[in-house]
Amino acid sequence: MKSDSISVGIIGFGTVGTGTARILLENSALIRERCGFSVVLKGIADLDITRDRGIRVPDGVLTTDARALLNDPEIDIVVELMGGIHPAKDFMLEAVRNGKHVVTANKALLATEGSVIFAEAERAGVEVGFEASVAGGIPIIKVLREGLVANNIVAVYGIINGTSNYILTKMTEEKVEFSSALEEAQRLGYAEADPTFDIEGIDTAHKLTLIASLAYGIPLSFNAVYKEGITKITARDIEFASELGYKVKLLAITKASNGEVEMRVHPTMVPNEYLISKVDGVFNAVYVEGDAVGSTLYYGRGAGDMPTGSAVVADIVDIGKSIVHGVARRAPVVSPETASRRGIRRMEDIESMYYFRFSALDEPGVLSKISGILGANSISIVSVIQKGRRIGGSVPLVVLTHRARERNVLDALREIDALPVVSDRTLFIRVEGSEE
Amino acid sequence: MKSDSISVGIIGFGTVGTGTARILLENSALIRERCGFSVVLKGIADLDITRDRGIRVPDGVLTTDARALLNDPEIDIVVELMGGIHPAKDFMLEAVRNGKHVVTANKALLATEGSVIFAEAERAGVEVGFEASVAGGIPIIKVLREGLVANNIVAVYGIINGTSNYILTKMTEEKVEFSSALEEAQRLGYAEADPTFDIEGIDTAHKLTLIASLAYGIPLSFNAVYKEGITKITARDIEFASELGYKVKLLAITKASNGEVEMRVHPTMVPNEYLISKVDGVFNAVYVEGDAVGSTLYYGRGAGDMPTGSAVVADIVDIGKSIVHGVARRAPVVSPETASRRGIRRMEDIESMYYFRFSALDEPGVLSKISGILGANSISIVSVIQKGRRIGGSVPLVVLTHRARERNVLDALREIDALPVVSDRTLFIRVEGSEE
Numbered sequence: 001m002k003s004d005s006i007s008v009g010i011i012g013f014g015t016v017g018t019g020t021a022r023i024l025l026e027n028s029a030l031i032r033e034r035c036g037f038s039v040v041l042k043g044i045a046d047l048d049i050t051r052d053r054g055i056r057v058p059d060g061v062l063t064t065d066a067r068a069l070l071n072d073p074e075i076d077i078v079v080e081l082m083g084g085i086h087p088a089k090d091f092m093l094e095a096v097r098n099g100k101h102v103v104t105a106n107k108a109l110l111a112t113e114g115s116v117i118f119a120e121a122e123r124a125g126v127e128v129g130f131e132a133s134v135a136g137g138i139p140i141i142k143v144l145r146e147g148l149v150a151n152n153i154v155a156v157y158g159i160i161n162g163t164s165n166y167i168l169t170k171m172t173e174e175k176v177e178f179s180s181a182l183e184e185a186q187r188l189g190y191a192e193a194d195p196t197f198d199i200e201g202i203d204t205a206h207k208l209t210l211i212a213s214l215a216y217g218i219p220l221s222f223n224a225v226y227k228e229g230i231t232k233i234t235a236r237d238i239e240f241a242s243e244l245g246y247k248v249k250l251l252a253i254t255k256a257s258n259g260e261v262e263m264r265v266h267p268t269m270v271p272n273e274y275l276i277s278k279v280d281g282v283f284n285a286v287y288v289e290g291d292a293v294g295s296t297l298y299y300g301r302g303a304g305d306m307p308t309g310s311a312v313v314a315d316i317v318d319i320g321k322s323i324v325h326g327v328a329r330r331a332p333v334v335s336p337e338t339a340s341r342r343g344i345r346r347m348e349d350i351e352s353m354y355y356f357r358f359s360a361l362d363e364p365g366v367l368s369k370i371s372g373i374l375g376a377n378s379i380s381i382v383s384v385i386q387k388g389r390r391i392g393g394s395v396p397l398v399v400l401t402h403r404a405r406e407r408n409v410l411d412a413l414r415e416i417d418a419l420p421v422v423s424d425r426t427l428f429i430r431v432e433g434s435e436e
Numbered sequence: 437m438k439s440d441s442i443s444v445g446i447i448g449f450g451t452v453g454t455g456t457a458r459i460l461l462e463n464s465a466l467i468r469e470r471c472g473f474s475v476v477l478k479g480i481a482d483l484d485i486t487r488d489r490g491i492r493v494p495d496g497v498l499t500t501d502a503r504a505l506l507n508d509p510e511i512d513i514v515v516e517l518m519g520g521i522h523p524a525k526d527f528m529l530e531a532v533r534n535g536k537h538v539v540t541a542n543k544a545l546l547a548t549e550g551s552v553i554f555a556e557a558e559r560a561g562v563e564v565g566f567e568a569s570v571a572g573g574i575p576i577i578k579v580l581r582e583g584l585v586a587n588n589i590v591a592v593y594g595i596i597n598g599t600s601n602y603i604l605t606k607m608t609e610e611k612v613e614f615s616s617a618l619e620e621a622q623r624l625g626y627a628e629a630d631p632t633f634d635i636e637g638i639d640t641a642h643k644l645t646l647i648a649s650l651a652y653g654i655p656l657s658f659n660a661v662y663k664e665g666i667t668k669i670t671a672r673d674i675e676f677a678s679e680l681g682y683k684v685k686l687l688a689i690t691k692a693s694n695g696e697v698e699m700r701v702h703p704t705m706v707p708n709e710y711l712i713s714k715v716d717g718v719f720n721a722v723y724v725e726g727d728a729v730g731s732t733l734y735y736g737r738g739a740g741d742m743p744t745g746s747a748v749v750a751d752i753v754d755i756g757k758s759i760v761h762g763v764a765r766r767a768p769v770v771s772p773e774t775a776s777r778r779g780i781r782r783m784e785d786i787e788s789m790y791y792f793r794f795s796a797l798d799e800p801g802v803l804s805k806i807s808g809i810l811g812a813n814s815i816s817i818v819s820v821i822q823k824g825r826r827i828g829g830s831v832p833l834v835v836l837t838h839r840a841r842e843r844n845v846l847d848a849l850r851e852i853d854a855l856p857v858v859s860d861r862t863l864f865i866r867v868e869g870s871e872e
Contacts (some may be wrong), residue, residue: 300729
């Protein structure tokens with residue numbers, strides 16, 4: 001049994017570092033009352049320790065020397081909030097080797113290099129907390145690991161990138177194109193100057209990697225995640241989707257069937273009746289279906305200093321309880337040793353309903369040609385929208401399909417896009433919902 | 437360090453008992469894989485052990501003697517799923533005194549007699565798990581205790597009674613009256629033959645008692661909860677609400693301000709833009725606002741064998757981890773010793789916006805009289821709806837107000853209802869949302 005306090009060192013005094021420090025300082029009495037021990041903020045390391053972050057940090061806490069925290073024998077938990085791969089990875093490994101527990105919000109690092117870190121933590125007998133790395137303040141990691149521990153996970157659908165969701169919401173509500181919605185997001189600070197990670201689905205895939213690993217006990221497999229961003233979605237597609245009763249969302253999807261796990265990130269048409277379709281702006285939500293619990297959904301802010309700090313501090317407190325009770329590694333971490341033998345389903349093998357927007361010449365017989373090719377590839381049509389007539393010109397022809405196999409869809413589209421009456425590459429969006 | 441398995445005895449082989457047993461039996465390999473220890477179902481006690489529940493229970497597990505489980509030295513955790521106050525309370529106390537941890541879904545018992553049970557558990561050094569007692573499969577207790585541990589809770593709003601929510605949803609979607617929606621709920625098994633606990637807000641108040649205690653560290657104070665059911669709501673009120681942009685929901689509300697905690701259950705008009713307004717049918721949802729995390733929402737099935745069983749098993753696993761690691765009482769239980777000194781706000785002192793439906797004679801000057809009395813009681817009007825003309829007859833006059841104090845509202849209504857031009861008691865519904 002240790003004393004009644006634990007000590008924390010934060011590396012990275014940016015947005016989340018500041019939020020975490022603020023919570024530890026301002027809510028310290030509350031945390032002590034709830035847990036029975038104090039969390040002492042022993043140090044904060046950052047290259048810039050002079051900039052005003054709007055909070056008062058006690059004297060002697062700030063340092064430019066991260067290694068001083070990593071080697072401080074009094075520090076129990078190192079909180080890595082600098083982001084990026086290097087030197088974050090080296091700092092985390094050094095902390096772990098020094099016998100310190102680690103808490104991080106660094107999904108990119110964990111998704112790509114997490115196996116090394118978890119294995120090292122396993123060896124060292126320390127915990128790695130990463131609640132803050134997925135869906136900000138929503139305690140989704142805890143929900144998956146503990147709250148739904150009794151369930152075989154049927155599927156997880158997540159809106160877990162606020163930037164993309166803001167852009168799609170803006171495009172939907174104001175009928176503007178992607179580029180102008182992106183500009184607005186950048187102006188408001190919701191998108192970075194280089195927005196690639198967010199709009200190409202990479203950040204979403206990082207988080208999905210962690211979710212899938214927890215849900216299905218598979219190793220962290222970022223490279224196996226199918227990644228498709230939102231840049232090709234047009235205001236017109238969003239309008240057609242709306243006409244058909246759907247919203248377009250960038251979803252992270254993982255589900256298991258026949259011993260295989262699907263992991264995919266792509267724009268998805270979600271029926272208006274689904275609660276997750278109503279999650280707008282920068283908010284995040286994760287829908288989890290378990291075999292016992294059925295449908296559940298978790299909603300909140302996916303980013304920001306205080307929401308993410310809330311998750312960081314929850315991890316600190318959880319690990320703190322283990323420390324105070326002399327029990328390390330109470331919750332199992334994801335590790336190759338415990339990983340199940342489930343395979344990852346190849347993207348061509350998934351099944352989905354589909355939305356197609358064909359750029360077809362407005363000529364007699366075009367629909368018959370296209371639907372003939374779809375039929376030959378075992379793709380059957382639910383509904384067709386053809387708007388505006390422009391004899392001899394190109395008009396959008398929208399088709400919604402029943403459940404089909406991705407491989408067949410790609411084959412059919414290759415054939416269709418080669419038709420002389422088709423003037424441009426067909427845009428397609430996968431569609432969720434039940435078939436009737 | 438104990439062995440790598442823990443033993444469980446269930447008292448009560450009804451709906452939830454059956455779901456819990458099914459999960460423990462069918463998902464046992466999964467649970468073992470995730471936690472590193474086995475959960476052994478050692479016994480199930482019920483007066484009726486012959487009825488077919490559709491699951492195969494291993495030989496020797498069923499017994500009609502609950503005390504045999506309470507006194508079995510091999511049983512680590514007693515799961516109380518019989519419901520009701522007696523003998524459930526006696527069984528739980530006996531289990532605790534025998535050094536056994538207890539898991540229960542019995543909100544009525546905990547809300548009214550929980551302090552005794554928690555205090556006894558504190559003395560005995562055992563844990564009391566009650567995740568299943570609030571919002572079925574939604575892990576809201578874990579979220580409040582652990583996931584949001586860093587937050588001062590600003591407010592909690594919950595739809596936590598599926599029966600009431602089903603009835604209100606039915607009334608909204610099909611424009612039927614309360615009585616016929618109730619009949620339908622009874623026919624479908626969503627409401628009991630005597631539906632009092634559900635429709636009068638008592639069940640909701642039981643759950644709110646537990647939520648408020650966790651959120652604000654106050655003692656369990658069921659008697660201090662304001663309770664108002666949904667029986668007075670008419671299809672007409674729901675239609676007026678809809679016209680004003682609101683849904684009518686039975687909400688459990690707790691919030692803190694100026695050192696006082698509000699605890700109230702009543703029909704509430706919720707703006708259509710709020711996600712919680714879209715939670716329909718038998719589903720539950722809990723909105724939690726924290727000072728760090730901001731707005732969050734948790735959604736799922738609030739009842740049923742498997743969803744509630746999911747929560748029971750999550751508690752078993754959590755306590756199992758403590759047992760296996762030789763650490764009891766890792767998460768603090770609600771106990772008078774840790775209770776904060778916050779007072780409970782009296783209902784007359786709360787502030788809210790209000791919807792009034794006056795039954796007024798259609799005469800010149802009536803609105804002026806009514807609004808005069810409202811004004812004199814510091815209640816200011818946002819909007820007025822008066823539909824249909826029936827000179828000399830009685831018509832509904834609907835008024836939406838700005839934020840006002842409940843005491844002033846009650847005073848004003850007493851005065852208004854005494855007017856000769858008012859033919860019936862005024863119906864009022866409290867309204868949530870931001871004022872502009």
